[in-house]
Amino acid sequence: MAKxxxxxxxxxxxxxxxxxxxxxxTLDVEERRIDTAVAKMPQVVNRYEALVASLTEQYQxxxxxxxxxxxxxxxxxxxxxQAVRDVQSGGQDDRPLYWGRLMMRQQLKQQSPQFSMxxxxxxxxVNAVEKASRGFSNIHFADDSEIKILLTGFDPFFLDRNxxxxxxxxxxxxxxxxxxxxxxGRKAQIETVMIPVRFADFDQGMIESLLTPVYRDxxxxxxxxxxxxRDDFDLERFPGRNRSADxxxxxxxxxxxxxxxxxPPSFNGGTxxxxxxxxxxxxxxxxxxAKGPWxxxxxxxxxxxxxxxxxxxxxxxxxxxTSVEGSGGGYLSNEISYRAVxxxxxxxxxxxxxxxxxxxxxxxxAETEMNIVNQVxxxxxxxxxxx
Numbered sequence: 001m002a003k004x005x006x007x008x009x010x011x012x013x014x015x016x017x018x019x020x021x022x023x024x025x026t027l028d029v030e031e032r033r034i035d036t037a038v039a040k041m042p043q044v045v046n047r048y049e050a051l052v053a054s055l056t057e058q059y060q061x062x063x064x065x066x067x068x069x070x071x072x073x074x075x076x077x078x079x080x081x082q083a084v085r086d087v088q089s090g091g092q093d094d095r096p097l098y099w100g101r102l103m104m105r106q107q108l109k110q111q112s113p114q115f116s117m118x119x120x121x122x123x124x125x126v127n128a129v130e131k132a133s134r135g136f137s138n139i140h141f142a143d144d145s146e147i148k149i150l151l152t153g154f155d156p157f158f159l160d161r162n163x164x165x166x167x168x169x170x171x172x173x174x175x176x177x178x179x180x181x182x183x184x185g186r187k188a189q190i191e192t193v194m195i196p197v198r199f200a201d202f203d204q205g206m207i208e209s210l211l212t213p214v215y216r217d218x219x220x221x222x223x224x225x226x227x228x229x230r231d232d233f234d235l236e237r238f239p240g241r242n243r244s245a246d247x248x249x250x251x252x253x254x255x256x257x258x259x260x261x262x263x264p265p266s267f268n269g270g271t272x273x274x275x276x277x278x279x280x281x282x283x284x285x286x287x288x289x290a291k292g293p294w295x296x297x298x299x300x301x302x303x304x305x306x307x308x309x310x311x312x313x314x315x316x317x318x319x320x321x322t323s324v325e326g327s328g329g330g331y332l333s334n335e336i337s338y339r340a341v342x343x344x345x346x347x348x349x350x351x352x353x354x355x356x357x358x359x360x361x362x363x364x365x366a367e368t369e370m371n372i373v374n375q376v377x378x379x380x381x382x383x384x385x386x387x
Contacts (some may be wrong), residue, residue, distance in 0.1 A: 009331030014361065025122065029251045031153075033104045033159055039101055040163050045103070046088075047096035050384050052103045065121060070187050072108065072125045078130030079104065080194075084135075087174040092366045097194070101133045123332035135177065136210065141220075142180075147188035147387050149218040149380060152336065153200050154227050157197035157250055161333060166364040168372040169226040170194055175373045176380070180314075181303070181368055183384045190380065195225075197250045197332060199243075203266035207339040213330040215347035221387045223353040224282070224380060225340055227333035233375065234299040234357040235284055238277045238312065239338035240326025241265075244303075247331060254346050262324045265335060276323040277302065278341040280354030283386040290382040294361040299327045352383070 023108045030317035037045045055075040062068040108125050117125075131137065141148045153173030156165040174194035177274065180189045195201075214220055242262035243255045257263035288296045300311045302318070303325035312318050328334030336354035344353050356379065358372050 001351035006294050025109050025119075027109060029105060030159075031102050031109070033163065034099065034102055034106060037159075039161050044093065044095050044164070045099040048082065048100035048103075050101060051075065051082065052107060055104050055106045056111055058124075059108060059113055060111055063115055069109060069124055069128050070209050071105075073128040073132045073137065074093055074328055076101070076104065076129035078208045079129075079133040080135045080138055084174050084177045084266045087171065088177075092171070092259070092370055093166065093364070094153075094168075094174055095166050095364065096166070097133070097174065098170070101130065104129050104133065112225040133203065134195070135173070135191075138177075138193045139191055139193065140178075141191060141334075142187075144187055145180070145189035146186040147183055147222075147384050149188065149190045149222045149224065149384065150214060150220045151190055151192045151224045151226060151380065152195050153192060154332070155196050155197050155250065158247075160224030160252070161251065162363045165362045166361060167228050167232060167368060168358050168361055168369040171297050172226055172358070172373045172376045179377070181381055181384075183381070183387070188381075188384045188387075195332075195336060199249050199253055199255055199265075199332070200251070202332060202335055202339070205268050207336055208267070208343060211220075211340060211343050212347075215343055215349045215351065218351070218375045220351060222282075222380075222383060223344075223351060224383075225336045225353075225355045226358060226376060227328075227336070228356070228358050228360050229329070229333055230357045230359055230378055232297055232359060233325070233379070234286060234297045235282060236278055236280060236327035236334065236355040236357060237298060237300045237336055238302050238315070238318065238327045239329070239334055239341055239355065240328075241272070241276050241278075241338055242330065243273055243335065244324045244330030246257060247330070256351060257330070259303070259330070262330065265339075272339070272342075274338070276304075277315060277318045277326060278338060278345065280341055280346075281339065281352045283352065283383050286386050287379040290375065290378035292378060293371055294375060296379065298358075302326055303330075304320070328349055328357060333357060352387075 153169040156167045166285045176190045177192040192195045243257040244259045244262040305322035326334040340353050
């Protein structure tokens, strides 16, 4: 099995870096929403109560730091695997994974093992369950898979508007993880991960950490990032560098960027350097041939500081412009696409990469979301015929 591992060493390094940002035993904004969510939708939030309880019990019994870190990573991976199984057996809901993860994090912060934990050690444990429960340690392509596709989804977001909000891109990731199909006599396989809606994770290089080994080792044949937010399906032609959405992330953090004052993202303590716009490389015609309830739009629309909203036909038309919004907007949907394409260019990779914006849903719409999942699946399968 080909595998992209999340090592304990990497988890510990990430945890130490994050420890300066927050007091580990203090619940963050996401975790503090748990009580409100339980009151609104107890069956959703408590869906993985048994897994949370198992983590808590084992955590309280641990006497060794390394064994503790391995245990919480394993429990996080179990959460991811169970959520995948549930969706693929008809569960049709991404939200239990999100809330189950937060409940695990809450327990790690509020309970104690059988030895004294420093703040950074607690953060290592939290980070281990966080990453593993997003599928980062569960990317496995079978040896006989000849076409390998990596797909990302996002957590629910804007939860202070709708605490019961779902995200069809996250549901898509759970539904398609491990999905296999045949293309021109060749076996194709999709593996997926879930991305947080948090500026800090992007600033710290989460996307680069995920995709650098992929581009370096040429280990997949296509990368598709997915998010929610449109009326139909948009394939985002020209991702932009800058943030401009005056909107919070899931920690209620704002970047300070606006459409009048766009800001470049950070990367590992500095500014993310790259061109103002890049161009994706997904096979548009093939993806537009996939049938479903919604149109599939090749979206060229961008916004620049000098010219406002325009629809260029090529990157040449965007020379000397300052990006305000890429085709994917000015929020993290656009940014994941920009970072993925920029990294592809830096590695001089030929792996096709790009972003799908799905139709939006209000709160949770099971039938609509499954129709979205099915159309994304058809689009990705159609794209695979070009590989």
